[in-house]
Amino acid sequence: MSEAFGFRAFGGPQVQEFFDRPDPVPEPAEVLIRVTAAGVNPLDHKLRSGVVPHFYGERPFPQVFGAEATGVVLAVGAEVEGLDVGDTVFGCAITGAGTYAGTTVLVGANTARKPAGLRDDWAATIPVAATSALNAVDQLDLPRGATVLINGVGGGVGLVTAQVAREQGLNVIGTGGTAKRTLAEAVGARFVDYTDGDVVDRVRALVPDGVDGLVDLVGGASLRTVAPLAREPGKVVSVADATVAELGGEMVRRRVDRADLERAAALMVEGRLDPYIVGTYPLARAAEALALVESGHALGKVVIDLTRGPGVGAAE
Numbered sequence: 040m041s042e043a044f045g046f047r048a049f050g051g052p053q054v055q056e057f058f059d060r061p062d063p064v065p066e067p068a069e070v071l072i073r074v075t076a077a078g079v080n081p082l083d084h085k086l087r088s089g090v091v092p093h094f095y096g097e098r099p100f101p102q103v104f105g106a107e108a109t110g111v112v113l114a115v116g117a118e119v120e121g122l123d124v125g126d127t128v129f130g131c132a133i134t135g136a137g138t139y140a141g142t143t144v145l146v147g148a149n150t151a152r153k154p155a156g157l158r159d160d161w162a163a164t165i166p167v168a169a170t171s172a173l174n175a176v177d178q179l180d181l182p183r184g185a186t187v188l189i190n191g192v193g194g195g196v197g198l199v200t201a202q203v204a205r206e207q208g209l210n211v212i213g214t215g216g217t218a219k220r221t222l223a224e225a226v227g228a229r230f231v232d233y234t235d236g237d238v239v240d241r242v243r244a245l246v247p248d249g250v251d252g253l254v255d256l257v258g259g260a261s262l263r264t265v266a267p268l269a270r271e272p273g274k275v276v277s278v279a280d281a282t283v284a285e286l287g288g289e290m291v292r293r294r295v296d297r298a299d300l301e302r303a304a305a306l307m308v309e310g311r312l313d314p315y316i317v318g319t320y321p322l323a324r325a326a327e328a329l330a331l332v333e334s335g336h337a338l339g340k341v342v343i344d345l346t347r348g349p350g351v352g353a354a355e
């Protein structure tokens with residue numbers, strides 16, 4: 040049995056609640072873990088709102104928030120290879136089991152051993168945010184020296200995308216609100232504040248002929264505004280909005296296998312990738328953590344530290 044934070048019906052924050060739940064029994068392809076850290080993502084509140092109910096299939100309520108975590112393996116399903124009881128691992132809980140909980144199950148194929156030297160909270164940001172960044176930049180397949188625009192550079196995926204792009208020798212321009220400038224520039228992006236004048240004009244002032252590729256992390260009207268900045272429509276990849284196809288671009292093709300997880304982890308261990316965790320909350324304050332992300336204007340990454348007792352510690 041462990042404490043979990045989730046919801047018993049689709050809706051706004053008012054449907055959120057804490058409850059005790061029995062430790063999930065791992066399916067043959069899953070591992071049961073004691074969670075040490077969980078990443079907070081926009082997907083979490085989107086699932087609670089019911090806008091993507093298909094994502095977890097017909098999962099019964101209550102559902103638990105969270106899709107990515109680090110933890111210690113307590114039990115291993117019969118079909119899982121390469122993971123053992125006692126390993127510290129990080130991965131995805133796409134079965135709807137959630138990760139804002141003391142224990143959960145992860146999908147074995149989407150879970151990897153955490154390398155020595157990698158912090159648990161950093162590892163917990165890899166399965167959703169960091170692999171999205173890797174997948175999006177890989178999909179653009181731009182040559183070194185090309186210029187990529189990252190729309191929404193200051194959030195959990197954006198700052199990592201900028202670093203991955205810089206690693207691949209790309210020039211980076213990033214859009215964001217005023218508070219995102221310092222970190223965007225710290226990761227090597229030329230920053231365009233979308234609240235300060237016409238964002239398209241301001242990007243064109245930097246690159247009159249437009250950009251070679253665009254990674255969109257915002258979607259909607261913002262995506263439609265900036266998409267024409269890409270010289271080729273096919274070089275627009277959105278992580279946030281499938282209607283990018285209407286513009287000639289592509290939705291990111293997600294892959295969260297062990298190779299991707301290990302690649303991102305290696306970059307972090309080597310000091311070449313920082314998830315920029317700007318908010319760490321104990322489980323008791325998970326609602327605050329989620330509200331920060333639900334604001335739509337988070338800076339960097341938000342995580343829940345399950346090693347902290349109820350109410351212990353403040354957001355950092």
Ligand SMILES: NC(=O)c1ccc[n+]([C@@H]2O[C@H](COP(=O)([O-])OP(=O)(O)OC[C@H]3O[C@@H](n4cnc5c(N)ncnc54)[C@H](OP(=O)(O)O)[C@@H]3O)[C@@H](O)[C@H]2O)c1
Nearest residue numbers: 081171191193194195196214215216256261278279336337
């Ligand atoms: N398909 C997948 O597997 C997958 C995986 C991860 C994430 N996603 C999706 O990708 C999106 C981004 O995720 P995330 O974790 O990075 O979210 P996040 O941490 O909330 O960051 C989003 C960022 O966009 C900025 N933003 C909002 N409006 C903007 C605008 N008009 N122009 C430029 N920037 C703007 C926000 O702050 P400011 O406005 O203050 O700059 C914020 O920093 C979400 O929709 C998420 O659901 C999808």
